[in-house]
Amino acid sequence: MKLDDIDRRILRALQRDGRMANNELAAEVGLSPSPCLRRVKLLEEAGVIDRYVAVLNPASIGKGLTFFTRIWLKTQDEDTIGHFATEVAKLPQVMECYLMLGDCDAMVRVVAASIDDYRRFQSEHLSRIRGVQNVKTDVPSQTIKHTSELPI
Amino acid sequence: MKLDDIDRRILRALQRDGRMANNELAAEVGLSPSPCLRRVKLLEEAGVIDRYVAVLNPASIGKGLTFFTRIWLKTQDEDTIGHFATEVAKLPQVMECYLMLGDCDAMVRVVAASIDDYRRFQSEHLSRIRGVQNVKTDVPSQTIKHTSELPI
DNA sequence: ATTGCCCCGCAATTTGATTGCGAAGATTGT
DNA sequence: ACAATCTTCGCAATCAAATTGCGGGGCAAT
Incomplete structure (x- = not known):
């Protein structure tokens, strides 16, 4: 358009x-x-405007922490990746998930109430997805910017 | 609340x-x-609802590609970090920016029309911020999920 | 210059947002 | 247990905004 x-x-x-x-x-x-x-x-x-959403304050609903997790799969065949993709997309704590080329196979951004909350999520949901071999988590110390406003 | x-x-x-x-x-x-x-x-x-936004389809406005860039600063003093934070927040192509503990100093998610568009952005804007020593870019091969819906 | 097309603005209608008020239910203190 | 109080509901009236039809003007192509 x-x-x-x-x-x-x-x-x-x-x-x-x-x-x-x-x-x-x-x-x-x-x-x-x-x-x-x-x-x-x-x-x-035309789909230029995809939808309208309310943006909530994560802290006010007890989801104040952000975690980045890199994921390595056992194999990179289409089946393993496809299964991982469908399963990870179902997890509501996962705000973003990207398949990557290079070092890791996927990266996700997860919100949680606390470190313990995140640990539980990782061990009970993320690591249990078939094909997941290893995960490494990084914790941002501060969010500088987080917007949905595309430059136009 | x-x-x-x-x-x-x-x-x-x-x-x-x-x-x-x-x-x-x-x-x-x-x-x-x-x-x-x-x-x-x-x-x-109460600020539980922060704001309402229209979510655009990035592809339809020529911002279909996502890039993750890890950034290393020359030093980690408050001044260098603070300057970086204010400058990177001004860049409209930067959708997310987090300060990190550990390996890199910051991570940003950038949208661009093409790889060349991104390269230009990196050399003309990102790398020129005072204190930026090195950057490394990862390109996701596929976006599995990207939502603003917090689990509640 | 004329025709056709596109997009504007006006105005009428419909739909939804907003506010005041009385009633029902829950909570607290006696 | 009962009464006073506070909270939050639903109804109804008012007000504001969204929506639609229509006529007119500008621009492009013939």
Whole structure:
């Protein structure tokens, strides 16, 4: 889908505030409400806007800690990787999971309430996925930035 | 803030669809619209709901590739780290940045249109931040999961 | 220059958000 | 156990926002 300057302004605004009123959005991007809303709907239908979400404060629901875990699989055949992928995707504590080329086979970002909470998760869920040979966990000492706003 | 079961259901629903109509939300969590909306407002004021955002499809705006970069700083003094943190946070291509203990000093997730786009970013922005000694980039071959839905 | 197309803005309608109020249930202290 | 109090609910009225249809203007191609 081709995006013009107004579309980009709409996307920027909705990435900042996904619940912004259409009137306000229209004023910000320099349109009247109806064509503005029409563009938003088009962007949704085209899949440029994937969805709208509420962003929670992890600490306030007892998920304040982040862990990065690198994972090595026993083998790198499609079956092992595929099974790992489907299983790890089911774990709600896993916020991100990437298959990697090179050193490790996969990397996941996990949220947990505490180190013990994480340890339990690792031993009871992550390590039990068939094919997982080894895991190594890194703990960030501080989060500098964590956004969903793509540059546009 | 203490959360009861209805609050958690509200949070789960709004993480799935942050623009859900209040009537629909109320029906889903088993309340009438007014107390439901009141709870949502309280959750917002308490900071449990941080904000609402539109989630874009990165590929559709030409930011389809993800890169992980580990960063080593020349020194680990507060000044060097602090300067790095403020500068890296300004870069819109940087979606996540964590300070790490152990091997590397920081890790960032960067989005870019292409490998060349990323290379340019690395040499023109990342490596030029004062104190940055070395960087190593890993490219995920596949994204298995990438969500903002915290388990609650 | 004229035709056709696209996208705008206006205005009317519908839908949803918001607020005040009385009632029901839970909690605390006597 | 009972009464006072606090909390949170649901209803209903009001208000604001979303949505849709329609006419008009600008731009491109013929």
